[in-house]
Amino acid sequence: MTEREFTFAFQGSEGERQTAKGGPEQSLISALRDSSSVFSEEERKNEGKAVQLLEGEHLRGALNLGMPCKCLPENAHLEALFVGGGGGSQGREGIAEGKECTTFTVGAAPGKRPILKGPEAGVDLCVFALEGETVGEALSEDGRFLPEVGGEGWRLVERQQGRRAFPLSLAARELQAGAYELGFEGEGAGGRPNLRELAQELDEYLKGRLGGGGPWEAAQKEFEELMGGVTPNRVPSHVAKLPTAMNESVGTLRWSRLGAEGSAACFHLARGHVLTCYHAVKMMVGEGVPESEWGPAVRQAASVSFTYRTTAETQWKVASDGLKAYSAELDYAILALEAAAGQGSELRPGLAAWSTKPVGQGVVYAVGRHFADALMLVPLGPRESGDLSGRRSFQAFSSHSFSRQPRSERAPYGTEFLHDPASSGSPVFSYYGGLVGMSAGGYQYEERVVEFGPTVQAIAAHVHLNHHPLYQLLFGGGPSKKGCSVM
Structure with a gap:
């Protein structure tokens, strides 16, 4: 040569x-x-x-x-x-x-x-x-x-x-x-464990959206129609028509350990227990730490804060033996809290009372402490759309989904092309106020970003199977007057 x-x-x-x-x-x-x-x-x-x-x-x-x-x-x-x-x-x-x-x-x-x-x-x-x-x-x-x-x-x-x-x-x-x-x-x-399956589900959906400029253009048109013709990145929480108490039950999980700091979202589930993402807890404890040793590390490193409209920010610590349940596959973790020294002990209502089964299609809202992201669900395939009982994860389009992400070979560029990582762990509500899931992040699909997370039904089922007393404590008290059954 x-x-x-x-x-x-x-x-x-x-x-x-x-x-x-x-x-x-x-x-x-x-x-x-x-x-x-x-x-x-x-x-x-x-x-x-x-x-x-x-x-x-x-x-x-x-x-x-x-x-x-x-x-x-x-x-x-x-x-x-x-x-x-x-x-x-x-x-x-x-x-x-x-x-x-x-x-x-x-x-x-x-x-x-x-x-x-x-x-x-x-x-x-x-x-x-x-x-x-x-x-x-x-x-x-x-x-x-x-x-x-x-x-x-x-x-x-x-x-x-x-x-x-x-x-x-x-x-x-x-x-x-x-x-x-x-x-x-x-x-x-x-x-995340199931992104291959989610990508295949998205493939099937997009195949049915051909015409009028292509599948992504058709999906964007549907998104804009559902959002009333506008596609802001975020809309104020009150637009989602959710009770104020729900917004105020959303908090921030912060950690500082071995010189590394970070944050994620969380929310009060019930009886002093918050729900957040497994991957956030894993980031907190660091690589190489066996799961059997996570409890003490989390207690030492983590704090949780809630900001109410009527009171100052309240700091909470993770209780002794406070890592109660988790799943890498579903990407969830449940932490028990205790009030920090000198702090009050009031928590806003737990959102488990509003837990409900997954929504098949339409708009849902990932609610943070100050804003709600409007998301359009990717519907299941025609053969599955009538039965949501086995739905473990949801995925959805946001306005970010319809703008192409930078191609990696044009780098270096910021690796955080998804939403602010601190939004992982935010509750996801249906339009009618039912807690249907938890935001876990997004994945890149052909230079597009698709949001996803576990359904609250799947989380509750996992807790029921593996930690039955905890399930009874958090989900087993029966729905409130405003709520409905998750299983």
């Missing part, structure tokens, strides 16, 4: 494209340094910063600096940028000559643990593998991933329709030119 020629430009530069070339086995960074004085001069100006090379048309991600030039497609064009302050550039080393090259794109699944060491965080990576290597071996040799990535329990999940999962023991050649999310077994595609 003769020398491979390619072009490059510096990201954000208005200048013309530069040309570089290298031998088939020569690394990209070496080819740039040897064949382009323009690149070498720019690198000297940015001494101490790390180089990123992005290829957006074919390889769709940040390239490994050690990639052999033979792996580049014909007419490849790279964007070069210098990032960070104090880190050098790394690339794979020790390339065996004469072996065929396979490339595939890898990104972190939304909401999951970090996978990258350095300044590439927030971008997709184009990984190359040599003939005979498995996916795990290619990731391990890449040099940009954290040491624990690629070990037992990790897997890749397709970003395209179907969202099939692949073990890292698979031959890398099977993934040629594909795009995947990398995460840990058990946490599931996209950071």
